[in-house]
Amino acid sequence: MTPDSRIKLVSELLDLPLYDTDGLYCGVVDDVELEGKPGKDLKLKALLIGPGAYVGRMPSWAMVLVRLVAGERVTRVPMDQVSSIGPAIHLKCPGRNYGLHRSEDRARAWIPHTGAL
Amino acid sequence: MNPLELTLGIMTAVGGFVDISELVFAAKAGSQFGYALIWVFAFSTIGIIVFSEMSGRVAAVAKQPVFNLMRHRLGLKLGLITLAASIVSNLITCAAELGGVSLILNYLTGAPYMLMAIVMTAALIASIWVLPFKWIERVYGLLGLFMIIFAAALIAIHPPWDKIAGGFVPQIPHGLSTKELLVFAYFVVAIISAVMFPYEVYFYSSGGIEEEWGLKDLLTNRITSIVGMGLGSLLGIAILSSSAQLFGPANVSPEIPGTAALEAAIPFGKWGLIVALLGMFFAVAGAAVETCLANAYSIAQFFGWIWGRHKKPWEAPRFTLTWVALFLLALAIVLTGVDVMVLVEFAILFSILVLPLTYLPLLLLSGDRKYMGQYVNGSTAKTLGWLYFGVITLAAIAALPLYFLTSGGNG
Numbered sequence: 001m002t003p004d005s006r007i008k009l010v011s012e013l014l015d016l017p018l019y020d021t022d023g024l025y026c027g028v029v030d031d032v033e034l035e036g037k038p039g040k041d042l043k044l045k046a047l048l049i050g051p052g053a054y055v056g057r058m059p060s061w062a063m064v065l066v067r068l069v070a071g072e073r074v075t076r077v078p079m080d081q082v083s084s085i086g087p088a089i090h091l092k093c094p095g096r097n098y099g100l101h102r103s104e105d106r107a108r109a110w111i112p113h114t115g116a117l
Numbered sequence: 118m119n120p121l122e123l124t125l126g127i128m129t130a131v132g133g134f135v136d137i138s139e140l141v142f143a144a145k146a147g148s149q150f151g152y153a154l155i156w157v158f159a160f161s162t163i164g165i166i167v168f169s170e171m172s173g174r175v176a177a178v179a180k181q182p183v184f185n186l187m188r189h190r191l192g193l194k195l196g197l198i199t200l201a202a203s204i205v206s207n208l209i210t211c212a213a214e215l216g217g218v219s220l221i222l223n224y225l226t227g228a229p230y231m232l233m234a235i236v237m238t239a240a241l242i243a244s245i246w247v248l249p250f251k252w253i254e255r256v257y258g259l260l261g262l263f264m265i266i267f268a269a270a271l272i273a274i275h276p277p278w279d280k281i282a283g284g285f286v287p288q289i290p291h292g293l294s295t296k297e298l299l300v301f302a303y304f305v306v307a308i309i310s311a312v313m314f315p316y317e318v319y320f321y322s323s324g325g326i327e328e329e330w331g332l333k334d335l336l337t338n339r340i341t342s343i344v345g346m347g348l349g350s351l352l353g354i355a356i357l358s359s360s361a362q363l364f365g366p367a368n369v370s371p372e373i374p375g376t377a378a379l380e381a382a383i384p385f386g387k388w389g390l391i392v393a394l395l396g397m398f399f400a401v402a403g404a405a406v407e408t409c410l411a412n413a414y415s416i417a418q419f420f421g422w423i424w425g426r427h428k429k430p431w432e433a434p435r436f437t438l439t440w441v442a443l444f445l446l447a448l449a450i451v452l453t454g455v456d457v458m459v460l461v462e463f464a465i466l467f468s469i470l471v472l473p474l475t476y477l478p479l480l481l482l483s484g485d486r487k488y489m490g491q492y493v494n495g496s497t498a499k500t501l502g503w504l505y506f507g508v509i510t511l512a513a514i515a516a517l518p519l520y521f522l523t524s525g526g527n528g
Contacts, residue, residue, distance in 0.1 A: 015188045018421070025423050027422075049421070054193060066197070087180075113429075115247060116429045116430050
């Protein structure tokens with residue numbers, strides 16, 4: 001399926017994993033940004049990745065727990081950067097272009113790079 | 118097929134079946150009700166084989182671990198509730214395993230229990246840090262096979278095989294008072310929970326992804342589930358049967374893991390005891406690793422983090438920090454001085470409550486042709502899957518009332 005196809009948001013896009021052109025795992029589609037007007041077609045504008053995007057999908061008490069464990073960052077990836085949609089979403093570009101690996105990079109600084117076989 | 122490929126199933130099963138809760142519950146069940154609970158082990162074993170095979174098949178075909186797909190299928194809210202419940206259940210279980218392995222080390226060395234808990238936490242963290250996934254499963258899976266001494270011990274004490282065979286027939290012992298019947302029902306629920314611990318499925322399916330299973334591995338998955346879980350069940354039944362013969366008639370109630378080790382000491386003497394304690398040590402340590410990694414897998418998969426121990430620890434940094442933090446939290450629980458057996462009871466109780474939430478999405482996913490194509494559940498898997506889902510739902514509903522009515526199985 002391409003980004004221009006008709007998409008069932010809940011069953012064919014939300015909560016699916018995202019991979020970049022380097023085959024790196026970039027997270028999960030946590031929400032989407034739509035554009036359109038009354039009487040016009042609704043179009044997908046961007047994917048939102050990161051726990052901060054749960055806000056509209058979750059009660060506020062649950063967000064407290066989520067923030068505690070996973071933070072509240074959101075990264076926006078425009079739909080024109082999506083190459084295909086299937087059991088996983090694939091991007092046309094490296095995830096790094098949109099800062100999708102920033103949280104992993106920050107955590108990496110805390111870890112010694114030695115000792116593992 | 119390389120026999121070493123079976124180690125994922127063996128580690129999952131040895132760590133899942135013969136973990137600290139199983140050692141205690143199987144021995145207590147045998148001592149209290151003779152051979153009458155063997156059928157519950159056999160029945161639950163078929164259940165865990167069915168669900169392990171499903172989770173491995175989903176990993177091999179959809180190339181997605183269970184928690185990723187669970188969130189997509191259940192939605193964010195119900196997915197988060199499942200995640201929160203399984204984190205609590207797995208953390209308590211991990212603390213129980215850590216306490217258990219420290220206790221065994223205390224038996225082996227005589228060193229203080231709390232000190233052993235700190236040493237073991239450091240050793241387990243170091244082992245996961247240093248060893249790649251394949252070696253983690255080989256080390257804990259294969260060394261846990263010392264537990265086979267329990268099967269050998271059962272043969273050596275010449276048990277009444279006809280009574281053991283009779284134990285495979287579903288039954289409720291005659292002549293029990295209402296109070297004893299409730300305790301029997303509590304044991305039924307506790308054994309189902311202990312055999313079908315949710316962390317086994319999280320660990321097994323994530324292990325399949327760690328090992329990069331594909332369609333060619335579907336047979337390996339099936340054999341691994343059956344052989345691994347079958348072996349774990351055999352060891353559990355051996356512990357129960359030895360206890361029925363040795364402890365029941367002497368009115369000994371095995372309240373601590375060390376009592377189970379005596380089952381090997383009676384026929385084989387000092388060396389039997391040492392081998393049994395070593396087997397218990399590696400099996401319970403494997404269970405601690407399994408519960409901790411299962412928890413870290415679930416969190417990382419839910420939030421979309423890079424995960425896996427086939428990667429170097431710094432290549433999956435948030436996952437690494439998570440499993441290290443979970444081990445430290447489990448250690449903190451042990452260091453509060455809470456009794457290991459209390460932790461075991463809570464682990465069993467929380468797990469049974471999480472079971473339906475774990476197995477329903479798995480059942481739905483493995484039956485969804487969109488994900489699974491031609492490898493969707495067949496009629497046998499579908500029938501057994503829904504049957505066991507019904508059973509674990511009933512067990513989950515009954516668990517809390519039975520726990521309170523029987524004071525945690527103590528009558």
